[in-house]
Amino acid sequence: MAELVHPEACQLATLIVEEQLGPICKEICALLLRKGYQTLFELAKTSGCPRAELYDALLVLTQHNCIQPFVLEQEEGAKTSPQTVFQPDLLAILHRLRSARCLLHIADTWKGTNGQDETKIAEAIVEGLLENGRLTSQQIYRNVAGKLGCAVDDSTKATKKLLCQLISSHYVERAPPANLTLPKPAIHPDAMAKGRGISAVAKAQEEQAANLRRLDKVSYGRDRFRIPSDLRLDDGHSAAESALKRQKLSHSASTEALDMGTDPILWRVCYEEFNRSFRHAACIAMISQARDEEAAAIASAILTKTRHFETRLKEQESQPLSAAMIKASLEEMMQSGEEVSPIHDVDAVLREIERDDLEMMTSSTGGPDGTMYQVQLDTCINLARLKTIESIVGARFGLLGLRIWRALFLSGQLEQKTIQDMAIGDQKDTRQLLYGMLKGGFMAVTEIPKSADRAASRTFYTWRVRRDIVSERIGLDMVHSMFNIASRLHTESLLNLELVQQLESGNTTILKTHRQQVSHLTGARDLLESSLFRMDELNSVRLPYDHPLTPETYSGAYGNSTSAVEIAFSARVVEQTEYLLAGPALPTSPTARQASHKRKRQLEVGPGARSHRLYTYLFLETRQAGDQMRKRHAVNDPRLRAARVNGAFDLLGAPRYNRPFQDICLETNVKVEVCL
Amino acid sequence: MAARGRGRGGFRGRGRGGVGPPVAKDDDGNIVSSQVEGPPPLYPELEKLPKRPEISPRDKRLLARHRALNKFYKNSPYFLKRNHEQSGADGVLEKIDDLAGISKKRKEEQPLQLSDVMILHPKYFPQELLGKNRTAGSSATKQQQFWAAQQKDKDMQGKDLEATFADLAKKEAAAAKAGKDGTGSKNAINEDDEEKRANAEEEVAEEDEEDGYGHDDDDYLQGQDYQDDEEYGDEEAGGDEAYF
Numbered sequence: 001m002a003e004l005v006h007p008e009a010c011q012l013a014t015l016i017v018e019e020q021l022g023p024i025c026k027e028i029c030a031l032l033l034r035k036g037y038q039t040l041f042e043l044a045k046t047s048g049c050p051r052a053e054l055y056d057a058l059l060v061l062t063q064h065n066c067i068q069p070f071v072l073e074q075e076e077g078a079k080t081s082p083q084t085v086f087q088p089d090l091l092a093i094l095h096r097l098r099s100a101r102c103l104l105h106i107a108d109t110w111k112g113t114n115g116q117d118e119t120k121i122a123e124a125i126v127e128g129l130l131e132n133g134r135l136t137s138q139q140i141y142r143n144v145a146g147k148l149g150c151a152v153d154d155s156t157k158a159t160k161k162l163l164c165q166l167i168s169s170h171y172v173e174r175a176p177p178a179n180l181t182l183p184k185p186a187i188h189p190d191a192m193a194k195g196r197g198i199s200a201v202a203k204a205q206e207e208q209a210a211n212l213r214r215l216d217k218v219s220y221g222r223d224r225f226r227i228p229s230d231l232r233l234d235d236g237h238s239a240a241e242s243a244l245k246r247q248k249l250s251h252s253a254s255t256e257a258l259d260m261g262t263d264p265i266l267w268r269v270c271y272e273e274f275n276r277s278f279r280h281a282a283c284i285a286m287i288s289q290a291r292d293e294e295a296a297a298i299a300s301a302i303l304t305k306t307r308h309f310e311t312r313l314k315e316q317e318s319q320p321l322s323a324a325m326i327k328a329s330l331e332e333m334m335q336s337g338e339e340v341s342p343i344h345d346v347d348a349v350l351r352e353i354e355r356d357d358l359e360m361m362t363s364s365t366g367g368p369d370g371t372m373y374q375v376q377l378d379t380c381i382n383l384a385r386l387k388t389i390e391s392i393v394g395a396r397f398g399l400l401g402l403r404i405w406r407a408l409f410l411s412g413q414l415e416q417k418t419i420q421d422m423a424i425g426d427q428k429d430t431r432q433l434l435y436g437m438l439k440g441g442f443m444a445v446t447e448i449p450k451s452a453d454r455a456a457s458r459t460f461y462t463w464r465v466r467r468d469i470v471s472e473r474i475g476l477d478m479v480h481s482m483f484n485i486a487s488r489l490h491t492e493s494l495l496n497l498e499l500v501q502q503l504e505s506g507n508t509t510i511l512k513t514h515r516q517q518v519s520h521l522t523g524a525r526d527l528l529e530s531s532l533f534r535m536d537e538l539n540s541v542r543l544p545y546d547h548p549l550t551p552e553t554y555s556g557a558y559g560n561s562t563s564a565v566e567i568a569f570s571a572r573v574v575e576q577t578e579y580l581l582a583g584p585a586l587p588t589s590p591t592a593r594q595a596s597h598k599r600k601r602q603l604e605v606g607p608g609a610r611s612h613r614l615y616t617y618l619f620l621e622t623r624q625a626g627d628q629m630r631k632r633h634a635v636n637d638p639r640l641r642a643a644r645v646n647g648a649f650d651l652l653g654a655p656r657y658n659r660p661f662q663d664i665c666l667e668t669n670v671k672v673e674v675c676l
Numbered sequence: 677m678a679a680r681g682r683g684r685g686g687f688r689g690r691g692r693g694g695v696g697p698p699v700a701k702d703d704d705g706n707i708v709s710s711q712v713e714g715p716p717p718l719y720p721e722l723e724k725l726p727k728r729p730e731i732s733p734r735d736k737r738l739l740a741r742h743r744a745l746n747k748f749y750k751n752s753p754y755f756l757k758r759n760h761e762q763s764g765a766d767g768v769l770e771k772i773d774d775l776a777g778i779s780k781k782r783k784e785e786q787p788l789q790l791s792d793v794m795i796l797h798p799k800y801f802p803q804e805l806l807g808k809n810r811t812a813g814s815s816a817t818k819q820q821q822f823w824a825a826q827q828k829d830k831d832m833q834g835k836d837l838e839a840t841f842a843d844l845a846k847k848e849a850a851a852a853k854a855g856k857d858g859t860g861s862k863n864a865i866n867e868d869d870e871e872k873r874a875n876a877e878e879e880v881a882e883e884d885e886e887d888g889y890g891h892d893d894d895d896y897l898q899g900q901d902y903q904d905d906e907e908y909g910d911e912e913a914g915g916d917e918a919y920f
Binding site for chain 2: 019020021022023024025040053055056057058059060062063064069084099100101103104127130131132133134136139175177178179263264266488491504512515519526527529530531533534
């Protein structure tokens with residue numbers, strides 16, 4: 001997302017690295033975040049660190065998954081060996097703030113057959129992986145034995161079993177190798193030459209290179225959660241069964257070679273699965289707030305049962321389940337001891353869900369098992385985000401500001417006088433709030449001139465709320481706030497460095513003269529750190545971090561300036577734009593959605609430099625979705641200066657003319673899909 | 677030319693006044709005091725403070741885990757310090773021991789290297805980083821010590837700071853009582869010094885609420901009132917000659 005490459009996000013990441021890995025790692029990390037991927041030679045030249053320190057820092061940062069080594073693509077027949085580059089992983093560094101929340105999630109929700117012991121072992125495994133970055137299975141056994149205070153041999157069997165369960169649940173994954181090719185940044189289609197002498201040979205080479213890149217990624221994607229044979233076989237089965245298993249496994253020769261080879265397998269924590277769990281928890285919390293606890297219990301039953309069918313982090317909806325399966329799932333959850341409120345009449349609750357206006361859970365009839373119910377994850381998350389935005393608007397601009405914002409959000413585009421009447425405010429306050437909200441990025445204003453000279457007295461000014469832009473702006477502000485909190489925490493620690501060191505070393509014999517200072521310091525640190533966790537939790541609802549190396553999110557757009565997350569998010573933005581403009585409920589079934597894609601739709605452009613990038617992504621997304629738009633018009637400026645000059649593009653509705661603008665424009669290479 | 681002359685004349689005319697340094701004046705003509713006492717504050721006071729958030733039990737659990745992780749990172753071989761920072765007090769002691777020839781003890785307590793805890797394999801790390809010196813092998817005993825040390829750190833986390841302070845306060849009160857009973861014969865100080873000390877204690881006691889500094893039984897301020905120049909002016913000891 002745009003704010004994830006924002007300077008404050010990079011500075012927050014460097015603060016995190018400095019606190020956890022030291023000043024040398026911080027410098028190298030800051031350099032990589034500022035400049036993008038670098039080779040070892042470039043790093044040695046620009047960092048100014050001695051070689052030994054630089055190598056140590058790169059090893060530690062790779063171990064902790066803050067950077068990832070890639071290999072640069074080479075042309076066929078190149079004589080030099082391929083160069084290694086180091087790319088910083090900003091999302092993974094920001095994930096480190098969530099480590100405590102991940103541990104708490106395992107402690108609270110992991111239910112093994114042996115109860116508390118298995119939960120402790122699972123937490124110990126995840127803690128060890130978070131502490132050390134990457135570990136082999138042998139190191140994990142020793143680590144867990146050390147944490148539990150028992151001998152290695154005693155706890156190995158239980159640890160092995162739980163490690164397999166964690167890998168199957170996707171909480172733990174294999175670390176990627178260092179020889180993956182660097183993903184290419186997305187090139188805007190306008191920048192590519194169209195039909196000017198690109199030979200078939202060049203095209204074939206390009207396709208081959210793309211296939212090779214995908215091959216690495218695909219092979220890593222396939223092996224990511226594959227449990228190796230040495231972990232799998234030793235689980236108490238009889239000798240005959242294990243021999244049969246070995247026979248089956250030996251058919252896949254390549255995988256056997258990988259497992260039985262001398263290369264160790266390093267395991268690491270997979271944040272994607274934790275983010276999915278947090279996303280589900282946020283949906284369930286939203287449902288319980290909007291409806292009641294019983295509906296939330298049913299939602300959690302559906303999500304628990306259908307979790308394994310989710311292929312992407314940002315699923316729009318869960319798989320449908322019939323009423324019988326929901327009841328079975330509820331019983332399973334109660335038996336395994338999860339905190340689920342008992343429901344007396346499941347059918348009555350399900351009937352109420354069918355009549356839900358908010359459409360957080362929907363039902364569809366006509367299936368073989370009767371009525372099927374599913375949770376609309378997207379709708380729930382969007383409602384949660386809307387609530388966050390409204391609470392921020394209400395806190396910053398007061399009740400009148402919130403009324404104005406809501407009126408505009410529901411009505412679309414209005415003039416100031418109409419807003420004033422709807423929100424029941426006077427002219428002066430309304431105008432002040434409107435311009436205050438425009439300055440804060442919560443609103444957009446469009447000018448509709450009556451004459452060519454754009455005189456203010458003869459121009460209509462209409463206000464609108466662009467939810468995607470507001471969402472982006474608030475995300476930016478949240479990351480900025482998190483950086484401010486972390487920075488203040490860092491300053492407080494530096495000002496009281498000796499006391500902090502004494503406290504951390506465990507020496508609590510503090511002089512009486514310093515006790516008040518220590519109490520003040522610990523109180524301040526508690527407040528700042530807990531505020532940081534709360535901000536991160538709020539931000540995670542707004543935007544869960546995505547794993548950049550999964551094949552499904554790897555769409556060739558991974559690079560320095562854009563990210564796969566932005567591309568994935570833009571798909572939702574397109575839907576939301578349609579929702580805002582068209583007014584009717586968002587189509588839920590896949591066929592209806594396809595129909596809406598084919599339907600011509602209008603994308604309206606708001607002010608601001610960020611809209612340039614946002615609309616570039618929107619265009620990329622609609623291109624990738626294979627939209628068949630009959631005409632594409634390129635405009636030179638999102639503020640549509642061309643439109644003003646030519647009077648050919650109407651900001652409000654369909655354009656009055658259908659003439660191409662290609663001869664006028666192309667300063668910014670922004671294309672806008674136009675409704676005809 | 678005329679302008680130049682006018683300018684010069686104007687300058688000369690102004691030069692006779694003896695005005696002094698330029699003074700800042702606000703719109704009404706009043707002089708604004710421009711004494712700047714130090715740099716502006718990094719975190720100025722806020723007028724509208726938000727409501728202070730309460731720390732819930734869930735927050736405390738999160739904080740405990742977060743601090744345990746941070747503590748591990750800071751004490752692990754992954755936390756890389758610069759060479760000159762690594763010495764510190766230990767470095768000075770090492771140098772003294774080296775000079776004195778006692779170097780065996782310190783060498784046993786050398787910190788863990790990266791190759792002891794990380795699996796440095798060419799599949800996961802580029803070969804150019806690994807070089808020739810870093811081998812995958814490392815001593816098993818050191819690794820065992822590293823993993824076993826995880827357990828010890830867990831014991832330190834459960835301490836509550838407030839409870840610790842309460843214990844320390846109790847111990848200090850008990851020590852103060854024992855001290856008062858036994859110190860009647862110990863003090864062989866002049867009356868002058870006693871008065872001065874009493875005055876100093878009163879001053880310290882008045883400021884106690886503000887500064888939080890200790891009182892009678894705090895040996896931090898014991899030597900505060902010691903007069904080194906008692907014999908100054910005493911004719912037997914040399915009069916009022918300066919002595920160094």
